[in-house]
Amino acid sequence: MRPSRISWCRARSFLFVLPCVLGPTAANAAPMPSSPEPKPTPMGVLLREVCIVDPAAGVTRPPTDVLVLGDRIVAIGRGMDAGAVPVVEGNGRFLMPGLIDTHVHLSSLPDAMRDVALRRTLEGGVTRVRDMGGHGPMLVDLRARSKRAIDDRDQADARPAVYCVAVVAGSTWMAADARAAASAGEGAPGTQPWLAAIDDPGRAAGIADAAAAFGVDGLKLYADMDAEVVEALSAEARERGLAVWSHATIFPAKPDAVVAAGVQAVSHAEMLFFAADASVPARYHAAAFGGREAEDAKHPAVLDALDQMAAAGTMLEPTLTVTEVRRSRGLVNAAHVAATHAIVREAERRGVPILAGTDLMITPGTDGPNIHLELELLVEGAGLSPAAALRGATTHAATILGREGELGVVAAGAIADLVLLERDPLENIGATRSIAMVIRGGLVIEPTPVDHGDAGANGEHWRGGGSPGATAGRRVAAMSWFGGHQHAGRHRPGTPFSRYFDDPFCVCADVLPGRSSAR
Numbered sequence: 001m002r003p004s005r006i007s008w009c010r011a012r013s014f015l016f017v018l019p020c021v022l023g024p025t026a027a028n029a030a031p032m033p034s035s036p037e038p039k040p041t042p043m044g045v046l047l048r049e050v051c052i053v054d055p056a057a058g059v060t061r062p063p064t065d066v067l068v069l070g071d072r073i074v075a076i077g078r079g080m081d082a083g084a085v086p087v088v089e090g091n092g093r094f095l096m097p098g099l100i101d102t103h104v105h106l107s108s109l110p111d112a113m114r115d116v117a118l119r120r121t122l123e124g125g126v127t128r129v130r131d132m133g134g135h136g137p138m139l140v141d142l143r144a145r146s147k148r149a150i151d152d153r154d155q156a157d158a159r160p161a162v163y164c165v166a167v168v169a170g171s172t173w174m175a176a177d178a179r180a181a182a183s184a185g186e187g188a189p190g191t192q193p194w195l196a197a198i199d200d201p202g203r204a205a206g207i208a209d210a211a212a213a214f215g216v217d218g219l220k221l222y223a224d225m226d227a228e229v230v231e232a233l234s235a236e237a238r239e240r241g242l243a244v245w246s247h248a249t250i251f252p253a254k255p256d257a258v259v260a261a262g263v264q265a266v267s268h269a270e271m272l273f274f275a276a277d278a279s280v281p282a283r284y285h286a287a288a289f290g291g292r293e294a295e296d297a298k299h300p301a302v303l304d305a306l307d308q309m310a311a312a313g314t315m316l317e318p319t320l321t322v323t324e325v326r327r328s329r330g331l332v333n334a335a336h337v338a339a340t341h342a343i344v345r346e347a348e349r350r351g352v353p354i355l356a357g358t359d360l361m362i363t364p365g366t367d368g369p370n371i372h373l374e375l376e377l378l379v380e381g382a383g384l385s386p387a388a389a390l391r392g393a394t395t396h397a398a399t400i401l402g403r404e405g406e407l408g409v410v411a412a413g414a415i416a417d418l419v420l421l422e423r424d425p426l427e428n429i430g431a432t433r434s435i436a437m438v439i440r441g442g443l444v445i446e447p448t449p450v451d452h453g454d455a456g457a458n459g460e461h462w463r464g465g466g467s468p469g470a471t472a473g474r475r476v477a478a479m480s481w482f483g484g485h486q487h488a489g490r491h492r493p494g495t496p497f498s499r500y501f502d503d504p505f506c507v508c509a510d511v512l513p514g515r516s517s518a519r
Contacts, residue, residue: 043153044069045444046082047418050090052410053426055097056395058387060424063092068416071150071442076412088444093436094424096390097408098127098417100397101371102317103267103357106142106162107134107183117362118142118159123447124368125432127417127440128161129361130401132220132245132267135183136194139164140215150441158445163218163401164194165245166211168233170224171197173284198225201232208236217401218243223284225250227257234261243402248316249274252282255305259314265355265400266309269318269344270336275305295335297342303350306343310351315400317355317392318344320377321370325360337381344382354384355400356392372433379429386429416442 045068052061067075069085101121106129109117121129131139142162149157167183174180174190174197183195190197193214196207211219219237221230221244230253234244246263248255248271255275258266266272270289274280276299281287296302309316323340326332348354356378358370371393378389398408406415418439423431438445 044085044442045439046080046085046087047090047095047420048087050093050095050420051424052076053094053096053390053421053424054410055387055390055426056409058385058426060094060426063090066095066410066418068418068439068442071416073410073412073414073416073418076410086444088420088437090420094421094431095410096419096421096425096432097394097410097414098419098438098440099125099356099371099393099432100128100130100401100408101126101160101358101361101369101374101393102130102265102355102397102400103132103319103359104129104361105134105359106131106361107138109361113364115159119448121362121369122158122160122440122445123435123438124362124372125419125435125438126160126361126369126371127419127438128163128397128401128407130163130165130217130357130397132165132357132359133167133179133183133222134164135185136164136166136192136214136216137185139194150443153443155443155446158440158443160440164216165218165220166194166196166207166214166216167220167222168196168198168207168225169222169284170229171199173197173222173224176283176285198229198233201229204229204232204236207233208240208242211237212240212242216242218245221246221250221258221263223247223251224282225253227253227261229253230258230263231261234263238262243400245400248272249280249287251284251287252280254280256308259305259308259312262312263314265315265317267317267319267357267359268322269316269320269340269347270323272302272305272316272343272347273299273339275299276301295339297339297346302343303346306347306350306352309347313353315353315355315396316344316347317357318378318382319357319359319374320344320381321358321360321374324373324377324381341377341381341383344378345384348382348384348388353396353399354378354388354392355396356389368433372430375429375432386426389429390425390432 047066047068049063050066051063052066054061064076065078065080066073067080106114139162143164145157146159146161149159171190180189180195183189184192189195193210194216196210198204198207208219219233219242221233230250237244244263245265245267246258248258248266248268250258255266255272273295276296318340320340323332323337327334327337344354356371356374358374360370362369375389375393378384378392379386394408398404398406401407407417410418416439419435420437421431422434422436425431
């Protein structure tokens with residue numbers, strides 16, 4: 001049986017205890033105004049008797065109280081006075097930091113479904129997302145809307161906070177890949193501040209200047225660049241205060257060159273197998289992802305790359321959800337999946353920090369975001385502890401966003417991105433699905449009713465809330481960027497990429513594997 005989720009109606013009748021004030025009697029009461037002003041959403045909450053989940057320490061703390069005022073946790077301790085804020089009686093439930101999906105592609109979602117998808121993702125416990133490539137103006141607008149909704153305490157428009165990147169790649173990739181045309185909007189792909197083509201390292205400074213002026217949070221080094229170009233981009237980005245994130249192999253730059261350039265995190269564990277190759281293709285579209293003969297997580301060159309990452313503090317974002325989707329379609333075999341899981345296990349054992357990014361935030365026909373699946377795959381597939389997996393969506397994710405100590409923790413002074421759970425995720429990682437309440441920036445999120453009639457153009461819809469259930473047999477319209485190869489046709493932002501791609505490495509799966517939420 002799937003875990004019950006406390007509805008907002010139940011929360012108001014059962015969880016909230018508002019401070020009472022003795023009012024006037026009926027005889028002497030002042031007349032009520034005919035059209036009272038609507039009451040603003042309360043600017044705080046006291047969570048009483050909750051057990052704080054601490055992924056960094058790998059422990060769950062004894063019951064305590066947590067006071068939120070504005071967008072911050074201001075105090076933790078027992079017996080605090082609620083003052084004028086509502087009280088949530090936690091009754092021993094489990095309070096963890098809001099989850100961060102470190103790899104999404106929002107402009108790949110259908111226009112008619114994007115807002116609903118973001119809301120369902122928020123209600124599913126994801127309070128922040130790192131968008132790793134898409135239509136820049138759209139993403140900057142989504143980021144601004146997200147911030148404005150929390151600043152204005154706007155329930156209707158609340159969504160996860162958005163971080164966005166400028167994608168940088170060689171001119172050959174820009175010319176060959178339909179996703180570049182999709183992200184460019186107007187103009188030739190690679191001429192935008194959020195989508196830049198580079199072949200000459202001398203252009204790195206100008207690209208970093210344009211990206212910083214446009215307002216992205218970092219660069220994503222994507223494909224078709226050699227080691228010299230990668231190094232130049234990384235250096236110029238850091239000088240301007242931009243984060244530098246990358247594919248694990250950029251073609252022809254291999255993992256050792258990528259890590260040596262000083263990137264902060266690399267995406268896709270599967271790409272680390274190229275460390276074992278004497279040489280790799282000079283072009284992304286010439287590479288084979290999965291199914292190659294030599295995929296050995298303990299190959300000396302792979303282990304050297306992992307040790308280099310550990311020494312440099314370079315994080316690994318495995319995106320195991322993508323691997324699982326491709327397995328479900330028969331695009332990769334069980335041996336490839338096992339080898340990919342093994343490389344993640346070996347990376348964590350050697351001290352490489354692991355991130356939790358899905359590359360497929362949410363899929364139509366499911367109950368919530370895929371971050372829960374990613375966490376389960378990290379534990380059940382790669383063999384990480386629940387605490388290590390959760391660090392990937394909390395403390396490590398906060399570090400990669402430059403918000404260490406502010407995000408990913410339940411601590412005084414931290415931003416109040418919080419998820420209240422029925423069960424302890426450090427005991428069983430599936431408990432991240434047992435969501436009772438979500439708080440984003442101090443705003444208690446009211447679950448929206450599920451409207452199965454509010455479907456996208458294809459008739460796909462999002463089901464409710466934070467407990468993703470089995471999805472077998474349902475069409476997946478959204479798509480991951482990883483492994484998507486070029487095909488003819490121009491993609492309009494907001495149209496599912498599955499309409500344009502038939503490449504076997506393109507992750508536009510017919511199904512996600514069915515997974516029970518009763519954990």
